[in-house]
Amino acid sequence: MGMLTIGAFAKASRLSPKALRLYDELDLLRPARVDPETGYRYYAAEQLERARLVAWLRRLGMPLARIRKVCALDGPTAAREIRAYWAQVEAETTTRRDLAAFLVDHLSHTSTSTSQEDTAMLELRYASLSDTGLVRPANQDTAYAGTRLLAVADGFGTGGALAGSAAVEALRFLDSETLPAGSVLNLLEDAVQGATQAVRDVAATDEEVGTTLTAMLWTGSQLALVHIGDSRAYVLRDGALFRITHDHTVVQSMIDEGRLTPEEAATHPQRALLLKALTGAESVPPPDLRLQDAHAGDRFLLCSDGLSSVLTEEDIRRTLSSVPTPEEAVRALVAAANEAGGPDNVSCVVADVVEAACAAAQPLS
Ligand code: MG
Numbered sequence: 001m002g003m004l005t006i007g008a009f010a011k012a013s014r015l016s017p018k019a020l021r022l023y024d025e026l027d028l029l030r031p032a033r034v035d036p037e038t039g040y041r042y043y044a045a046e047q048l049e050r051a052r053l054v055a056w057l058r059r060l061g062m063p064l065a066r067i068r069k070v071c072a073l074d075g076p077t078a079a080r081e082i083r084a085y086w087a088q089v090e091a092e093t094t095t096r097r098d099l100a101a102f103l104v105d106h107l108s109h110t111s112t113s114t115s116q117e118d119t120a121m122l123e124l125r126y127a128s129l130s131d132t133g134l135v136r137p138a139n140q141d142t143a144y145a146g147t148r149l150l151a152v153a154d155g156f157g158t159g160g161a162l163a164g165s166a167a168v169e170a171l172r173f174l175d176s177e178t179l180p181a182g183s184v185l186n187l188l189e190d191a192v193q194g195a196t197q198a199v200r201d202v203a204a205t206d207e208e209v210g211t212t213l214t215a216m217l218w219t220g221s222q223l224a225l226v227h228i229g230d231s232r233a234y235v236l237r238d239g240a241l242f243r244i245t246h247d248h249t250v251v252q253s254m255i256d257e258g259r260l261t262p263e264e265a266a267t268h269p270q271r272a273l274l275l276k277a278l279t280g281a282e283s284v285p286p287p288d289l290r291l292q293d294a295h296a297g298d299r300f301l302l303c304s305d306g307l308s309s310v311l312t313e314e315d316i317r318r319t320l321s322s323v324p325t326p327e328e329a330v331r332a333l334v335a336a337a338n339e340a341g342g343p344d345n346v347s348c349v350v351a352d353v354v355e356a357a358c359a360a361a362q363p364l365s
Pocket of ligand 1: 154344
């Protein structure tokens with residue numbers, strides 16, 4: 001078999017001579033022969049297949065170190081490695097997309113903040129309720145509602161209850177924090193790191209122990225959302241219910257890929273299997289962060305899957321629409337989950353956005 005010069009090999013493999021020299025130095029694609037006199041590199045024709053694979057993987061954006069690993073594998077194992085790489089890219093893209101959405105929301109509202117003096121001051125009226133349900137021996141959920149912070153956590157594994165309450169406890173300081181304009185993102189990010197560490201401390205490197213976390217932080221005109229796992233946040237606005245969160249579950253990703261309908265997902269045997277959660281694992285994927293606009297009259301709901309897995313969104317909408325106060329709403333929702341068999345712990349936080357009492361107290365004359 002004849003040898004190809006680096007120029008001919010570059011042309012045939014669609015890699016530049018410069019790239020070929022780099023891959024030689026990195027031990028990714030060694031020439032078959034290097035002339036000891038001239039230093040010219042020569043490649044064998046049978047190296048073309050590997051060179052083309054390298055070129056394709058580069059086009060995929062795979063880092064060189066990982067390409068070296070893939071090239072050393074047999075076909076099926078290499079295929080698995082590429083699939084794993086792509087799943088990771090998609091997860092990272094999702095996180096960046098959410099961050100971009102958060103920033104777009106955040107910056108879109110920065111310029112209007114000066115005119116907020118003209119608008120009514122808003123505040124939250126809230127209530128929370130967590131119940132063991134009718135089947136589980138203990139309650140591993142945590143629900144919390146305060147002036148600024150609303151949170152639901154659904155712990156799992158041995159000590160899951162502690163993991164959930166530790167995550168919420170780590171966010172509690174936000175409830176009394178004054179929120180300087182523009183720093184909500186940083187504040188939340190730090191708080192989430194605190195919650196992640198708190199869960200890790202409780203779970204003690206056990207990846208089977210952890211918690212979901214869905215929390216909203218009130219900024220005075222918006223709610224900043226932190227979300228990981230399959231607890232949910234909804235808003236009831238003008239009689240319609242909108243889901244704000246995206247479940248980090250295996251079945252939700254199958255729905256996203258068009259491999260499962262939402263109806264099939266509702267009864268799927270693995271519907272509780274989480275893709276993301278806060279656990280004892282050394283590195284956990286970052287939660288979603290998002291900013292949600294709030295208007296007077298909005299009713300927000302945070303709930304664990306003990307509610308959303310037994311009630312349809314129409315049931316939830318109807319119940320939320322039919323009771324006047326957050327206290328009655330959380331009681332009605334928990335009661336409805338238990339009437340439906342109460343198979344899981346159930347937690348609800350309901351918060352109404354209302355005009356602040358001081359601003360609303362105008363003389364009636
Ligand atoms: Mg649950």
